[in-house]
Amino acid sequence: MTLDATATATATFPTPPARMPIALIGAGAIGRMHAERCLTHPAVQLVALADPTEAGQAYARSIGVAAFADHRALLDAAGALGLAAVIVATPNATHRPVGLDCIARGLPVLMEKPVAGSLDDGAALCDAADAAGVPLLVAHHRRHNPISQRARALIAEGAIGRPVVANVLATWMKPAPYFDLAWRREPGGGPVLINLIHDIDQLRWLLGPRAGEVVSVQAATSSAQRGFEVEDSAAVILRFEQGALATLLTSDAAVSPWNWDLAAGEAAHYPQQAIDSAHLAGSEGALTLPRLNLWRYDGAAGWHEPLTLRHTALHRRDPYVEQLTHLRAVAEGREAPVCPGRDALRSLEVALAVHTAAARGEPVSLAG
Ligand SMILES: NC(=O)c1ccc[n+]([C@@H]2O[C@H](COP(=O)([O-])OP(=O)(O)OC[C@H]3O[C@@H](n4cnc5c(N)ncnc54)[C@H](O)[C@@H]3O)[C@@H](O)[C@H]2O)c1
Structure with missing residues (x-):
């Protein structure tokens, strides 16, 4: 008896669910930890990365994702990229402007901690997210x-x-x-x-x-x-x-x-x-x-x-992997x-x- 290897494989392994396309803004220490986990994550796929430094963009290219110098250019391409959510891993003082830009485009945000550099900035982000009905998650990964x-x-x-x-x-x-x-x-x-x-x-x-x-x-x-x-x-x-x-x-x-x-x-x-x-x-x-x-x-x-x-x-x-799974569930309205x-x-x-x-x-x- 001979086996048809292709037919057997098709019958045995169902097609895995599509991975949700996400972007990363900020390719520093913690940004790269997120990126590494995205590479093998079954539920999310990193498709684009923005960082003003040449080193950050070179890193994006090295892992095979679209590189942007400016996060606004990345967000302008959100439709073409099919983005469903964004991770923001930039310095604290930039959380407010970068986060507001993501929220203005209706993209759920996983914001690195602290939510912002000041209480005023954090409140502005929360207010904007509430007004737009866009989920704002903060990466207290523990x-x-x-x-x-x-x-x-x-x-x-x-x-x-x-x-x-x-x-x-x-x-x-x-x-x-x-x-x-x-x-x-x-x-x-x-x-x-x-x-x-x-x-x-x-x-x-x-x-x-x-x-x-x-x-x-x-x-x-x-x-x-x-x-x-x-x-x-x-x-x-x-x-x-x-x-x-x-x-x-x-x-x-x-x-x-x-x-x-x-x-x-x-x-x-x-x-x-x-x-x-x-x-x-x-x-x-x-x-x-x-x-x-x-x-x-x-x-x-x-x-x-x-x-x-x-x-x-x-x-x-791994709590960072779990956090990415959660990001997808929140973006799809399955979890708060x-x-x-x-x-x-x-x-x-x-x-x-x-x-x-x-x-x-x-x-x-x-x-x-
Ligand atoms: N959850 C954790 O365990 C954890 C650990 C470390 C840092 N953090 C937080 O993550 C954030 C980043 O910290 P880090 O240690 O990775 O800093 P970092 O300095 O190593 O990296 C920040 C990166 O952001 C880039 N950047 C700056 N402005 C930008 C912009 N407007 N758009 C795109 N990229 C921009 C920088 O070029 C740099 O590559 C901070 O808020 C920090 O508190 C969280």
């Missing part, structure tokens, strides 16, 4: 990590009871060449707005359903280690609406494994460490992340009683944004309040 999602579900179903206290560490040593770029030595380029905003967003997202919003921020910052204009370290206290308190420490000038990037293993260029970077404690239990150790009393509660440790093991999934612009705006407000509180030396109140 919300797409199965570890975060499991932790949020555990907390929502009462595993730790009412949140009481939390501690988050975001401390590492950034290498000296990182600071060759001037903006990383200036206000806004430090660990609070670059890194800690991810932890702030994650904590809000995890605790929010049980603890309410962050309503007060206290902080101290220091630039004593590197001596730059921007902070290299910060100590922060957050108060949540229902009374929970959280302390967050960040430093990019301290030797330390205690941070989400090294602990969670989201990106291969961070050597993973078997540690936790967040400890959450409530009226009924305590939970660590990213290892998802849950501590509870099986019987009577009290510090002399035995605690039971339960551990959740998860299959690992996991991190909508206004939610990310609140994380930006809390992060900016860290600087205000540190400068004033007193707590900053935020509306509940």
Whole structure:
């Protein structure tokens, strides 16, 4: 008996669904991470990239996508390219003008974090997106990590009871060449707005359903280690609406494994460490992340009683890949944004309040 290989293949493997054409604006560090994931993503296809630098355009050509020097020229070609959504991965100060241009053309936007460089800019983006009915998603990618999602579900179903206290560490040593770029030595380029905003967003997202919003921020910052204009370290206290308190420490000038990037293993260029970077404690239990150790009393509660440790093991999934899958689902109206612009705006407000509180030396109140 002979087999018709072509017929067999056709019968066995159905035609894969078409990949949704998307564009990328900004081919820097994080832009290229998105581009790499698009190359093998089953649901989205990168078809165009805009970056004013020759290096950015050369990169676009090297991965076989249309290269543009100006994002407006790319957007003018949206119809011909069949674009269904855009990723914006440009410097913070450009998020507003670039994002508004995308929204004006009715294109759903996955905006890199923070949503914008200022609260005014962020509000303008959210207002424009709402008025146009265009989805604005912000790339707080940790919300797409199965570890975060499991932790949020555990907390929502009462595993730790009412949140009481939390501690988050975001401390590492950034290498000296990182600071060759001037903006990383200036206000806004430090660990609070670059890194800690991810932890702030994650904590809000995890605790929010049980603890309410962050309503007060206290902080101290220091630039004593590197001596730059921007902070290299910060100590922060957050108060949540229902009374929970959280302390967050960040430093990019301290030797330390205690941070989400090294602990969670989201990106291969961070050597993973078997540690936790967040400890959450409530009226009924305590939970660590990213290892998802849950501590509870099986019987009577009290510090002399035995605690039971339960551990959740998860299959690992790349949150950046998951975020792209979500972008397509939102663009097609099948899902609501996991991190909508206004939610990310609140994380930006809390992060900016860290600087205000540190400068004033007193707590900053935020509306509940
Ligand atoms: N989600 C994350 O984990 C993560 C990590 C790093 C950076 N970010 C965010 O991503 C954004 C970019 O950060 P980065 O570290 O990649 O910066 P970067 O400086 O490495 O890259 C920015 C790129 O944007 C290009 N650019 C500037 N203006 C442009 C414009 N008008 N149109 C098109 N391209 C333009 C630059 O030429 C550069 O290639 C920032 O908002 C940052 O906060 C997020």
